[in-house]
Amino acid sequence: MSNPTSSDDLARRLARLEAIEAIKQLKARYLTACDQKQVEVMRGCFPDETMVIDYGPVGSFSHRDQLVDLYQKFACNEHVMDIHLGGNPQIEIIDDNHARGSWCLHFFQIHSAAKTVLQLGGYYADEYRRDNGQWVISSSRFQPYATELLDLEEGLHKIKFVGRQLAKFG
Numbered sequence: 001m002s003n004p005t006s007s008d009d010l011a012r013r014l015a016r017l018e019a020i021e022a023i024k025q026l027k028a029r030y031l032t033a034c035d036q037k038q039v040e041v042m043r044g045c046f047p048d049e050t051m052v053i054d055y056g057p058v059g060s061f062s063h064r065d066q067l068v069d070l071y072q073k074f075a076c077n078e079h080v081m082d083i084h085l086g087g088n089p090q091i092e093i094i095d096d097n098h099a100r101g102s103w104c105l106h107f108f109q110i111h112s113a114a115k116t117v118l119q120l121g122g123y124y125a126d127e128y129r130r131d132n133g134q135w136v137i138s139s140s141r142f143q144p145y146a147t148e149l150l151d152l153e154e155g156l157h158k159i160k161f162v163g164r165q166l167a168k169f170g
Helices: 004-036 039-043 064-075
Strands: 052-054 080-095 098-111 116-131 134-153 156-163
Touching: 004 039, 004 080, 004 098, 004 116, 004 134, 039 064, 052 064, 064 080
Parallel strands: 052 134
Antiparallel strands: 080 098, 098 116, 116 134, 134 156
16 A cells, blocks of 8 residues: 555655756756857846846846846957856755755856956855746856956966955956
8 A cells, every 4th residue: 555645755855856956957057158158048047037146246137138248248259268167056945936056166267368367266146946847047146255366477477366356347
C-alpha cells in the first residue's frame, strides 16, 4: 500500500530540485552571454518590465534595456575580453513561482585599448520569478568585495587600484 503523503512529498522535493537547477542554468546562461557578447540571450534572462538591477559601480537600472545598452556601449567590442565566473550558489525556493539566491562572482577583464586588467570579486543577491514556465532574474544586486585594476604599460604592470570598490563605471 502506498502512502499518498510520501508521493506528494517526493513530487514537491523533485519540483524544488528542478527549480534550483533551472535557476542555476539561468545564471550560467546570463554570465556566459555576458562573456560571449550575446546581447539577446543576456536580455532574455530578465523580464521585460520595471525592476531593480543594482550593479554598484557599473550602475543601477530600472529596466533590462538600460543595462543592455550600457553593456553594448562598453563591452561589445574587440578590445574587451571578459570572464564571469559565478559560484557558491545558495538558492531558496519561496513558492512554485518565486525564489531568491546569492552567488559569488569572480570577474576578469582584459581591455586591450585601455591597456588594463581588472579583477573583481563580489556577491550577487538575486530574486527569481517563473514567467510562462521559465525562470527569469526579477531583481539583481551586486556588491563588490575585492577589486584590482592593473595598468599594462609597455611590459610594465602598474597597480592602478586595489581595494573594495572602484568609483562609478563609465
